[in-house]
Amino acid sequence: MAALIRAAGGHPFQRVREEPGALLAGALALLVHVVAVVALTFGFSIQTQRNEPVSAELWAALPPPPAAIAKPAPKPAPDPIPPDPAPRPVPRPPPEPKEVPVKAPPKADIELKAREAARAKQAEEERRKLEEARKREAEKSKAQAQAQADAKAQAQADAKAQKDALVKQAEADRMRREQEELGRKAAEAAASAQAKLLASHIDKIRGKVRRFIVEPPGVSPNATAEFDVVLIPGGDVLSVKLRKSSGNALYDEAVERAIRRAEPLPIPPEPQLFPQFRTLLLQFRPQE
Numbered sequence: 001m002a003a004l005i006r007a008a009g010g011h012p013f014q015r016v017r018e019e020p021g022a023l024l025a026g027a028l029a030l031l032v033h034v035v036a037v038v039a040l041t042f043g044f045s046i047q048t049q050r051n052e053p054v055s056a057e058l059w060a061a062l063p064p065p066p067a068a069i070a071k072p073a074p075k076p077a078p079d080p081i082p083p084d085p086a087p088r089p090v091p092r093p094p095p096e097p098k099e100v101p102v103k104a105p106p107k108a109d110i111e112l113k114a115r116e117a118a119r120a121k122q123a124e125e126e127r128r129k130l131e132e133a134r135k136r137e138a139e140k141s142k143a144q145a146q147a148q149a150d151a152k153a154q155a156q157a158d159a160k161a162q163k164d165a166l167v168k169q170a171e172a173d174r175m176r177r178e179q180e181e182l183g184r185k186a187a188e189a190a191a192s193a194q195a196k197l198l199a200s201h202i203d204k205i206r207g208k209v210r211r212f213i214v215e216p217p218g219v220s221p222n223a224t225a226e227f228d229v230v231l232i233p234g235g236d237v238l239s240v241k242l243r244k245s246s247g248n249a250l251y252d253e254a255v256e257r258a259i260r261r262a263e264p265l266p267i268p269p270e271p272q273l274f275p276q277f278r279t280l281l282l283q284f285r286p287q288e
Contacts (some may be wrong), residue, residue, distance in 0.1 A: 194273075194276060197268065197273070198276055198277070201266060201267055201268060201277065202280065202282070204266040205262075205265045205266055205267070205280065205282065206282060206283075206284065206288075208262045208265065208266060209255070209258045209259050209262040209265075209282070209284070210258070210284065210288065211258075211262070212257070212258035212259075212261040212262050213254050213255055213258040213284070214254050214257075214258075215251065215254060215286055216248070216250035216251055216254060218248070219246070219248050219250075219251045219286045220246075220247065220248070220286070221285075221286055221287045222285070223246035223247055223248055223251060223285065223286055224244070224246055224283055224284070224285050225242070225244065225245060225246035225251060225252050225255050225283070225284050226242070226243040226244035226281065226282070226283050227240055227241065227242055227243060227255065227256065227259065227281075227282050227284075228240075228241045228243050228279065228280070228281060229241075229259060229265075229279070229280045229281075229282055230278065230279055230280075231265060231267065231277060231278055231279075231280065233271070233274055234264055235263060235264030235265040235266060235267045236263050236264050236265075237259060237260055237263045237265065240256050240259050240260060242256065243281070246284075251286065255284050259282070
């Protein structure tokens with residue numbers, strides 16, 4: 001396709017005829033540029049000893065031919081190899097600071113600082129003493145509270161022990177009274193039984209003796225003769241003694257003879273009951 005260009009001194013637009021080698025010239029120019037870029041990049045990396053990434057521009061297709069026939073551009077001269085980088089200057093160490101002479105504080109400042117230090121020390125000592133006093137007071141209060149708690153617990157324990165002792169003593173007294181009452185009742189029952197037994201056997205003895213009494217004439221119906229009779233086991237009479245006369249000697253003698261003739265007297269056969277019948281008081285009346 002013909003291109004229109006403007007020629008100097010001529011018609012503004014003239015049709016220029018395309019040359020057949022323009023496309024080839026463009027491709028060669030592009031290749032030369034690519035080679036030059038690669039060479040410069042490789043040379044620069046060798047001089048600087050640095051591994052830097054290489055970039056290349058890739059074309060998917062060749063660019064369109066120029067509108068007018070242009071002369072091939074001259075090959076660009078390769079860039080000069082950059083010189084080695086200059087060494088960096090070593091920094092100098094900073095100068096040592098000069099010692100500034102310290103002026104001695106005035107005497108008034110020294111005394112003021114000494115007084116302040118003394119006051120601070122005294123305040124710290126007072127604070128320490130106050131803290132120790134508070135600590136001792138707290139420990140004392142704690143000990144007193146513990147002592148009061150222990151005393152209260154001991155008092156409660158003593159009261160409980162005393163109450164338990166009173167309860168046990170009351171229970172023991174109750175059981176003792178019950179035992180005594182049972183014993184008394186048993187003794188009374190035994191005494192009553194023995195009294196009944198004694199009375200029963202005495203009636204038997206008197207009945208047997210009465211069968212042997214020969215009453216003399218003229219004895220008063222209200223006459224009563226009393227005798228102490230001592231027996232031996234088996235009911236035999238050991239002795240007979242007149243304790244109270246009936247007022248009639250003949251009647252007294254008749255009763256004494258009847259007692260001796262009535263032996264053995266009817267006493268209980270149990271040996272444990274004989275002591276109650278060893279000494280008997282026997283009374284006799286004529287009308288019985």
